[in-house]
Amino acid sequence: MERVLADSGFVVALANRSDQRHADVAPIYKQYAQILLPQMVLVEVAYLIGRDIGISTVVKFLKGLSASRFEVIEASDEDLDRTAQILEQYADSKVDFVDAVVMAIAERFNITKILTIDQRDFRLFRPSHCESFTLLP
Secondary structure (H helix, E strand, C coil), X not given: CCCEEXXXXXXXXXXXXXXXXXXXXXXHHHHCXXXXXXXXXXXXXXXXXXXXXXXXXXXXXXXXXXXXXXXXXXXXXXXXXXXXXXXXXXXXXXXXXHHHHHHHHHHHHCCCEEECCCCXXXXXXXXXXXXXXXXXX
């Protein structure tokens, strides 16, 4: 089974049917039996959904997580060390913290596909385990 990681924008667009990117992300979500969702991404998703749509949508999303294709995973101490290295290495580009966590976890699991709407940071980064990430959609 191919592993993929989800970034915040992808999940927010999926959860919000009125999001302009919802139609782009919904079929991609259905392509994968399991999508790794870093807990730090989940925190950002809950904040963004709560701010933009409302807390009731956050509650609905959280209640549906166990039946979804998402598997929530934690960043390890090594992932956080690698995140710090990434942030330091790409300081001039102002890479986002959560994106750097996703990159570190992708390296740990040898994942090459990232589900993301905001592709800037992921295009800048050169992973240690592959030439570059495949970014979907």
